[in-house]
Amino acid sequence: MHIRKNQRNLTSAEKKRFVSTVLQLKRQGGYDEFVRQHVQYYRADGDDGPRAGHMAPSFLPWHRKYLLEFERALQRIDPKVTVPYWDWTTDNTPAASLWSEDFLGGDGRSSDGQVTTGAFAYAAGNWNINDGVLERKFLARAFGRPASPIALPTKAELAWAMDESVYDAAPWDSTVTRGFRNRLEGWTAGSDKTRWRNHNRVHRWVGGQMLGATAPHDPVFWLHHAFVDLLWDRWQQKHPKSTYLPQRRLDDDDPQHGRAISLDEPMPPWRTKPSQMLSHQSLYRYDA
Template sequence: MGTRKSAAALTATEKSNFVAALKALKAQAGGRNYDWFVRTHMTYFNVVNNHRYAHMSPSFLPWHRQYLLELENALKAFNPAVDLPYWNWAANRSTTGAPFTSDLMGGNGSGGNGPVVSGPFAGSANWPITVSATSSTSLRRAMTLRGSLPTTSDVDSIMGTSTYDVAPWSSASSGGMRNRVEGGLTPALHGRVHNWVGGHMAQVDSPNDPAFFLHHCNIDRLWSRWQTSWGFGASRYQPGGNVANVVDVNEVLEPFGATVASTLDHRGIYTYA
């Protein structure tokens, strides 16, 4: 069973192993290589088969939990010691601190929204962008230009929400934890971080930036924290069943083949440090 640690707590070896596995997956031809994950997010960001799987729906958290697990397993194929780290952006708020250090995610982009100039993912030779919503061929960031990172008090206020989600099960839902985490209600968490990092992270092809996975790992950690308080069982997920065009608890999360119910309790697969 794996243990996911804060990026700020990784050892030098853990950082090196994680970066090397990401680059090996990026270099892999065919199959579920890194660009498959970018393409999949771009596809499922939108409506597929009359369902919103990845965003603006109750399945936002289960879909991304399974998506992270698929990526983690792909990295473990290169190095079984690799576990996904998370970026606790409520505590680590610097553009030069964890995870944006030269030995992990690298730093900011140049000139406001330009290419990343430091670290292992700087430049198209180190990290070529080949599946994108734009013509950029190297990773871009624009940290701090748009908005601010969520605070600990923002997180705590959401963790006290006992209801998972409410009708109409979308970005228009006026209550529930899921929409407040995702970004439809104040204080939003998920969307604010994407905008704060900027560059590719603020686009539909946001997984082009490996920081995407550290961000979403933290979102998953917060959902796990919420579940610890309110329950891991299927009864805690809303809607339960028979809601048209919404992924119910026993429906499959495309394209993974896993149901929502199968994602709800992760504790036998990984834990958070």
């Protein structure tokens, strides 16, 4: 049993251990495999095949499994390392501790978004990006999206999701207007500044690689999703009678048949089912 800590509570030694282990996984080639996996399973509403990672009920259990596999890869290098979480409702400015030079580094420069501080800066020589999607080889960020400013989600905006008592609902995609899953994931039909909620807004606020399917290129991705995972746990405690939906495989004539994953269907690329990921207490716990 290991503990995932709030990043603001990490000691200098714990920060150094996490960074050095992530860099080692990168050197071994394992880190980029996780990025490619996320790209493969980032499917939009209209895509064929199972939508395992995003815009679907399995968003939360899929990322719990994905995050756990990443954490295990780190622990094969250093058994003492765990993935910390970033509470973006509290640590919500560029001055927050996770952006320090001894941890994740800071914002990108205004000219091209390139991160120039910390161990993940291109100039440090340890974090070259080559994913065939963007021509730039460096980690980029644009905190707050200066061209059209946005803020990180507030506690009230998060409460809007946490207060929803139903897990998910038809049509089980990004257009659904109720359900905790999509309120937390954050797809809406609003105008530009209100369109992105909670999880999605955080990706938009960070910018750079975090804007798309290659988001794990930015190590903050893991801290962001550890908090999303913690929020799912808090929601389950708040709504103990609510459960994962859909419970059963969708009918053949349902437009989402073969796309939305039900409780006991496997989530690719693993054989793991959402029902196996409903609780993490036997694997790890949070310090919250």
